[in-house]
Amino acid sequence: MDNTIKQIPYHKVEQTSGFWYNWFVTNRDITINSVYNRFKETGRIEAMKHHWKEGDPHKPHIFFDSDLAKWIEGAAYHLHYRRDTALEEKVDEIVNLIETGRDEHGYFNSYFQQFEQDQRWKQRDSHELYCAGHLLEAAIAYAESTGKKLFLNLMIDYMDYIYQVFYVDQNAAFSTPGHQEIELALIKLYRYNGQQKYLDLAAYFVDTRGQESSKYYGKWYAQSQAPVSDQVDAQGHSVRFGYLFASAADLAKERQDIKLFMACQRVLRDVADRKMYVSGGVGSLSYGETFGYPYILPNKEAYTETCASISLAMVYNRMLSLDVDGEYSDLMELELYNGALAGISLKGDSFTYENPLEVIYKDVQFKEIVGAPTRPYARQEVFSCSCCPPNISRLLASLSGYQYGSSEDTIYAHLFSSSKAEIELSAALVGIEQTTNYPWSGEIDFTISMNQKSVWTLAVRIPGWSSSHTITVNGTEITPLIKKGYAFIQRKWEEGDTVHLSLPLEVIELESHPLIAEDAGKVAIKVGPLLYCAEECDNDERLWDYVINKETEYSLEWRNDLLGGVNTVSAMVKMRKGSFEKQGLYRQWSPQYSEKKLIFVPYYSWCNREPGNMSVWFRKEI
């Protein structure tokens, strides 16, 4: 535990232009409103009035409150940067409904209070504590951003009640949440107001897990197969897994718990080494939204929920502050640019829940028509289980909180994005301005400002994907120490010093592990942090019949007009001719090939044009 650093919170960093800034603006101007409107239309706000009756539309569901909570959390982050009366009125209306609806204990749950009064704290798997946790996260963010304390005070009452029931009296029918989330929210509260009881409760929930089972699917499903500190692999529902280990990482940090920290390391090793798609997606099985067997990563059937990638980004961000290591920043970046971002449309108003790595569109269409189980193809504005839309919204609103870390004398730059940050070191209050067109360019400028000249270290991440880099300070190339994926630039800094990091963007062909059956003989294309895919609308329908030549020259082309502006990748490759003179489906092997251009676009941008086939993995000549 000798490598821990501070996370620099979102409110110390402001995006100023470029990739994530654009997403921040889209989120603020489109997503926040769109998600709110859909939630209002689908009864999620009405549900909080606790007057639903048989025959009314939109019967409140067990997770409705959490949907609104995540939406508030995202809205709150935006309010930090720009207050917005209309938006605050919407939040305050919800807060007022909570104040009105809560009972004498401070308990508030739109589902249980209306439909299962006698079932309070009796159904481990009904998301009761999960909703409470999300409400608490929202309340903290809203208090931080606006200074308004009502919501937070309501939630503190609620947490005190939960503390009494679960920690003091221990008279609930279960002892740990079926769906984790409240643990990390409680640690946030502890960090916010310093009251030990909330950390104690969070620790109780984390430490007790593994001693009672979920009624669904068996113990493994909600990571109850063993005490968390003893867990060795990633099992069960992937979002629950993510939230649990985000909490575990926080807890390990708070109490300097090496055993718990090592459990986090072990299970994350298992994820990255055996259970992760090249997109960062996890949870291959739609059944139970769970991790599958090691190395079983089917592309078409991939479940890979958007929320699972978001939850892993949250875990990696926390792990970075426990053990600053470029592998975590690489994985965090992978999730942000790919697994998570694929979940929202470029316009910002529609979403995917599942994120496959291959689509055979006619198969999906056909199955939809006949009613057979299939992945949905089109993005939707709201789902009946609508966890992902507000989750990606709160992520995009809070991405500034993923960019930097610091120790007493070192600033760690994890992510590259044009932004301004203010970071307090023991020697100085440092301002850092990043200017970059990342990920479309690998050129990153840092400009330093300070209240006084001082000696400290700027540790700039050298991404795992880059095969070479150059660093200059005030125009002079330097070769700083590189350790665990970070370049440590120690010097006496002066106002206006500049650092330039150059990471040449290359098209990289990835090979998958030999135990992954599905990708054998195929390559996936990455450029910088971005995974690429090919869509039918840019190519031939038969994406499976392209074969990338042994030696291939790829072109990288900036296309301002395409998909909101992207670098495309293209190459002349072989393609099997489509003629098949014989009747029937099979003939003696005699494929003919011609040269054809294959065009790739960033994976996050797929499913924003005409529907059609999509693939990430392409056959490669050997």
Next chain:
Amino acid sequence: MDNTIKQIPYHKVEQTSGFWYNWFVTNRDITINSVYNRFKETGRIEAMKHHWKEGDPHKPHIFFDSDLAKWIEGAAYHLHYRRDTALEEKVDEIVNLIETGRDEHGYFNSYFQQFEQDQRWKQRDSHELYCAGHLLEAAIAYAESTGKKLFLNLMIDYMDYIYQVFYVDQNAAFSTPGHQEIELALIKLYRYNGQQKYLDLAAYFVDTRGQESSKYYGKWYAQSQAPVSDQVDAQGHSVRFGYLFASAADLAKERQDIKLFMACQRVLRDVADRKMYVSGGVGSLSYGETFGYPYILPNKEAYTETCASISLAMVYNRMLSLDVDGEYSDLMELELYNGALAGISLKGDSFTYENPLEVIYKDVQFKEIVGAPTRPYARQEVFSCSCCPPNISRLLASLSGYQYGSSEDTIYAHLFSSSKAEIELSAALVGIEQTTNYPWSGEIDFTISMNQKSVWTLAVRIPGWSSSHTITVNGTEITPLIKKGYAFIQRKWEEGDTVHLSLPLEVIELESHPLIAEDAGKVAIKVGPLLYCAEECDNDERLWDYVINKETEYSLEWRNDLLGGVNTVSAMVKMRKGSFEKQGLYRQWSPQYSEKKLIFVPYYSWCNREPGNMSVWFRKEI
């Protein structure tokens, strides 16, 4: 309709040795008893006593009667060749239960009579007519083989009642069966006793289809999307499809109905050109056991029910007598040796319901443990829906009925199998003895015997898979006319004439149609009529990492000790090395290959040893 011929029925042909004879014996000595015992243990016989009460095990299911009926039909075919008192007692016990249990109309249905008396003829999709049809088929076979008429008489009573309800009074709640089967049984009865009313009823059921819908899944599910004569493609439940078009082919023949014949041609063209696995398997979707979208033929997820291949073999056998064309015999042979035969274990006592073309065993195991939907891996002795075991049993017992056809002056040899047949031509009563080690050898001898010298034609099938052949008559090579896949040897035949057909066996690499995504860049191996696959127990676990060289020398080796005696195919091929030094699942493309032997066994023989991965399609260097 100028190319119709007679089918030579099973009782005119007797298997004498070799491949199908061995299966005939296995079926007679093992399968018949094993299926009976499992059916008895699982209450299928008890169900016919109509005294099941709540709390008893094995509540009768809607298709129980049909399971027993198919078992009787298979047993009956064996009784033709060898009477067996013990076996007949088992059949007679069932017949007696039917006699006792039937009502005053002759109606017998173990499910409806016990549980849904008031629902008789009201539930189109509850297999009522399907069970009746199978019972009728069984009764005809039993009467033919043993001369015992009780069962048939009971069934004739039953059919007369069905005729009255559905054809005369038309007062059932539906007009065509939800699951086809009775149509072809009725035509069998018409052919057996010549009574027009049974043909009329069959014709009514076939012709009326397309005017009412199944309550399940929509009209397409039970081929009710259009009148049968107007149908253009293969839709819906694949076994229902097979039985329907077997009936349609029979009906087209009986009434020389060109329109219906052309519908059969069209839909079968659609199956062979767009919806069939290389194994002959059809019905790619487990949802509804239905045909999927054209060219969507996933290997791991393939449903490809054993019964669907059996039903297609039945259709092709009938089409051969409507339009004698080698393409039908090729497809019939494909189904028999592969899609159907894969459904029974070598020992003859256990079965598959679904027949995938690829298995990732650890994935299946894992899904079974966590309860996720998956293909079963192991063969089972009985299923809750146990249509396939007695279906493959009745097929193996009746295969002699698939071997020959005849017109006035021509004998058509469709299949190759050591056997004796007696076929009546206008000029002579001809005996044909075939001697062959097919499919392990392509050398086939025919020896002719006759009651008198006469001029006629022996039309010997030249399989579509053979690239060359030689034919000798009494040792002298001849080059007869080849038409639609048959070599027409016309001569004045004398007692003891011999014909030798030589079809050199070669290992053929098949390429799939460019619209089949899943098999792109891969080859499937066939030798003669047999499809091959590779199993983990003969090879490396990573079947997906073998790459067959551009120029490959295959070896064919007879292995007497293996899988009951099979030709194996093997080749030295490339294999990706399994080391992956880097942590994580993806690295820059840098595969290393070594030479390794890849061993194939016949597809029908898979899943008879230690469980493990299996694959039919293998990557091929281009």
